[in-house]
Amino acid sequence: MRKCVALISGGLDSFTAAAMMKAEGMELYALSFRYGQRHSVELESARKVAAFLNAREHRVLDTTLGSLGGSALTSAIAVPKDRPESGMAREIPITYVPARNTVFLSYALAWAEVLSASDIAIGANAVDYSGYPDCRPEFIEAYERMANLALAAAVEGKIRVRIRAPLLHMTKAEIIRTGLALGLDYSLTHSCYDPAPDGRACGRCDSCILRAAGFVKAGAPDPLALKA
């Protein structure tokens, strides 16, 4: 059985990407991170998602990435609210965390080598929220190229690493429809950048707005909104 290290954030994108790998018949090894996020609700969702997908193992690694600063997600900078969808795409958002996907993929790469896993799944998406440089196809391709020069197992020809970003060119509505067709329970996920102390989504940050619009366009209710 082919193994896939799946980056799981607790959000719906990484859930869907991992589920698509599972649907290809791969065995999942879920990987999540503590990196100085404001809230732990993300990691609770990650645990639920990994369990739902029957991941063979779920590791949560501590990173000290947040201590380096530079992002609204890990520091005191305010998360922007109430921006229309049309205003999000052109600029790099303040919620960008320097080198986050690079760091996360690098740990996934280390684990992939230890497991002899050929595939690494990431929920990166370049359509609905193209402001993050490390969610673009050219970044993913360059990372994969580098990865196959970095690992002993790749250099020795034992594995060929593939960075799988199946959502890269999908809209949020397409992602949601794909996940629903795979039977995913999106009530387990969490997308908000700035949840309330009790973990509830704010409904006003970019991520909440994109999620809500995605469910509307997919013609499906958001089970999280129903629960709230």
Place this chain on the structure above:
Amino acid sequence: MRKCVALISGGLDSFTAAAMMKAEGMELYALSFRYGQRHSVELESARKVAAFLNAREHRVLDTTLGSLGGSALTSAIAVPKDRPESGMAREIPITYVPARNTVFLSYALAWAEVLSASDIAIGANAVDYSGYPDCRPEFIEAYERMANLALAAAVEGKIRVRIRAPLLHMTKAEIIRTGLALGLDYSLTHSCYDPAPDGRACGRCDSCILRAAGFVKAGAPDPLALKA
């Protein structure tokens, strides 16, 4: 003043690489890691080296890389001893840590973006110990290419990241001669893969053997050997 994030292990290679960047007139930001090494003597050396080089700042980050396993440096696998220099070059050593340089460079990249540093220095060397895949020129080049696609500051044209590996094509003797010409105190460094509980070098691992041979070929005494 141009800024350089310098990876500092406590060994003589990274000390020399960082000193070469300083000699170019750059301001140094030293970065070291806890990653499950067997001994903390490396980090003590890293602190001394960073202080000697007048680094503007020295950060020691915790990583959980060691918990992923797969290396003699971070697990119970025995470190090989008494291998002749000629037998080291052709194979990937058991002291290889999966994706280590990839993970270290990724943190350096995050810090570089926060600092607006253009240069990242690493003591990688492909001559005397060519067994590590992530010490080869093709890896360094692929990493640099990826890095400039990953960072917001690079994509926006504010910085162009350069991964500086000035020792890549130098022999250990050339590295030592360069460092001595720059006035470096190599008694501060530590190279052993398997030091005694009191921190003293074993003298028999690959790293000790290469260091000793390097000083002999450079025609200089090893100040660490004199101290022991």
